[in-house]
Every structure is written in structure tokens, then in C-alpha cells.
Amino acid sequence: MTTAPDVNPETWVEEHGDYLYRYAYVRVGDRAKAEDLVQETFLAALKALGRYDGRSKVRYWLLGILKHKVVDHYRKSSRETSMEEWSSRDMEDSLMFKVFGLPEDRANSWQFNPRRAFEQSEFWGVFSECLSKLKGPMQQAFTLRELEGFSTEQICKELEITANNLWVMLHRARGQLKECLDTNWIKRNQGK
Amino acid sequence: MLRCKQVSKALAEHNYQDLPLHRRVAMYIHIYLCPLCGAYQRRVVTLQNGVRRYLLHEREAPPPKDMRLSEERRKALKQKLHDSSAP
Numbered sequence: 001m002t003t004a005p006d007v008n009p010e011t012w013v014e015e016h017g018d019y020l021y022r023y024a025y026v027r028v029g030d031r032a033k034a035e036d037l038v039q040e041t042f043l044a045a046l047k048a049l050g051r052y053d054g055r056s057k058v059r060y061w062l063l064g065i066l067k068h069k070v071v072d073h074y075r076k077s078s079r080e081t082s083m084e085e086w087s088s089r090d091m092e093d094s095l096m097f098k099v100f101g102l103p104e105d106r107a108n109s110w111q112f113n114p115r116r117a118f119e120q121s122e123f124w125g126v127f128s129e130c131l132s133k134l135k136g137p138m139q140q141a142f143t144l145r146e147l148e149g150f151s152t153e154q155i156c157k158e159l160e161i162t163a164n165n166l167w168v169m170l171h172r173a174r175g176q177l178k179e180c181l182d183t184n185w186i187k188r189n190q191g192k
Numbered sequence: 193m194l195r196c197k198q199v200s201k202a203l204a205e206h207n208y209q210d211l212p213l214h215r216r217v218a219m220y221i222h223i224y225l226c227p228l229c230g231a232y233q234r235r236v237v238t239l240q241n242g243v244r245r246y247l248l249h250e251r252e253a254p255p256p257k258d259m260r261l262s263e264e265r266r267k268a269l270k271q272k273l274h275d276s277s278a279p
Contacts, residue, residue: 035265125256167204
């Protein structure tokens with residue numbers, strides 16, 4: 001038999017607020033929206049407190065609620081945005097994409113040393129900032145696929161797009177992420 | 193031998209590290225030999241590895257100063273939780 005865990009919601013902001021905020025900010029790229037999502041999470045958690053069984057840590061339970069809030073936000077904003085427009089028909093119609101599944105623009109060499117970067121804590125600050133700066137639907141597609149591990153079918157359903165749209169958005173998101181890392185990490189660390 | 197489009201599709205649908213060994217080996221060979229897509233696909237795998245490592249970091253490491261709640265919002269949230277959880 002599990003006993004109701006001893007949870008004090010009044011400590012949540014100090015103990016978990018910043019963790020939840022970072023999670024939301026990295027995935028929505030907007031400070032005010034991220035703060036709203038954290039607030040919605042806390043309020044939803046308060047209502048559901050009776051169902052919390054203490055099997056996972058409070059923070060992970062709250063993060064689970066926040067994850068649903070982020071997906072709800074994506075679903076709503078995908079209805080308000082023309083995903084077709086963002087998915088770039090140019091790329092979808094290009095020979096390179098049709099035959100090889102590749103973007104035309106894929107500069108060959110990349111002066112990035114992951115082994116060195118991954119060992120430095122400052123790198124993760126830059127990396128998270130770059131994730132937060134991905135644009136609109138590219139951010140949604142990339143987050144659901146790479147950060148949350150959703151399947152292609154789930155993402156297409158949530159964002160109301162085709163598998164090819166998703167494929168193109170992922171190519172574009174990777175391009176944006178690379179560009180951001182080039183500017184904010186690689187160039188800054190050159191010669192060090 | 194895998195084709196570029198198969199590799200590209202697989203990396204759009206899966207994380208390289210989550211693929212079964214036999215598929216990873218076939219992809220590894222393609223990625224390291226293909227003059228057309230090798231460099232690009234290696235970058236995709238690097239970014240995927242970066243995301244995996246980032247998620248571990250996100251789970252444990254405290255957020256940097258510029259990724260924390262604003263003081264104003266922090267206060268407002270505390271007040272809201274206090275009011276909502278009061279008996």
C-alpha cells in the first residue's frame with residue numbers, strides 16, 4: 001500500500017521553478033510564454049495533487065505535466081500557422097530532396113569538436129540558447145522528434161503536417177542549429 | 193549498400209544511437225564513405241548526440257542565471273501557490 005507523499009506546494013517555486021522554466025523556455029523560445037506554461041503546470045499539479053503517488057520525484061512529476069502543456073501549446077500554435085509555408089516547398093520539390101532526401105544547402109566541412117565541447121559546462125548554456133532560438137514550426141518539429149522522441153506519426157498528427165513536411169523541417173532546424181553553434185560557440189572559441 | 197535517401201529517412205525518424213547494431217553498422221559504413229551525404233549525415237549524428245547529452249545535463253544541472261524565472265514572476269507564482277493551496 002502506498003501512503004500519500006508529503007508534498008508542500010509552497011516550496012515548488014524555489015525548488016523546481018527554474019528547472020521548469022528552462023525546460024519550457026528551451027522548447028518555446030519565449031520568456032513570457034515559458035513563464036505562463038510554468039504557472040499552468042503548477043496550477044494543474046495542485047489540482048492533481050491527490051493523484052500524485054510519490055513514485056517519481058516531484059520535479060519529474062511536474063516536468064511530465066509541463067511536457068503535456070508544451071505539446072498543447074504546439075498544437076494550438078500549429079493551427080494558427082501555415083505549416084505548409086514553413087516546410088518550404090522549394091526544398092520538397094528539389095531534385096536533391098526527392099532523389100537523395102537531402103537539402104541542397106549542406107556545406108561540407110564543420111569545424112566543430114564535439115568531444116571538447118561536450119565536456120564544457122558553458123557549451124550547454126550555448127546549446128540550450130540555440131535550441132530556444134529555433135524558429136516557430138522548426139522548433140516544434142525538432143523538439144518533438146529529437147528532444148521528446150515522438151514518432152513521425154505522432155508529430156504529423158499533433159502538428160497536422162505530412163511526413164515530408166516534417167523531414168524538411170528537421171533539415172531546416174538542423175541548419176539553424178548549426179548556424180547558431182557556428183556563431184556562438186565555434187567562432188568564439190577559435191584560437192583558444 | 194544503403195542509399196543516401198534511406199540514411200536520411202532513418203535519421204529523420206530515429207536517433208542513430210537507438211537503432212539496432214546491424215543498422216548502425218550499415219549506416220556507419222555509408223556515412224563514412226559517401227562523398228555526397230557523408231559529411232551532412234555525420235553532422236546530423238553529432239547534433240543528435242549533442243541533444244542526448246544536453247537532456248542529461250538538463251535533468252541534473254541547475255539552470256544558468258539567464259535561464260531562470262524573473263524575480264517578478266517568481267514572487268507572483270509563490271503568491272498564487274500560497275493562495276491556491278491554502279485550506
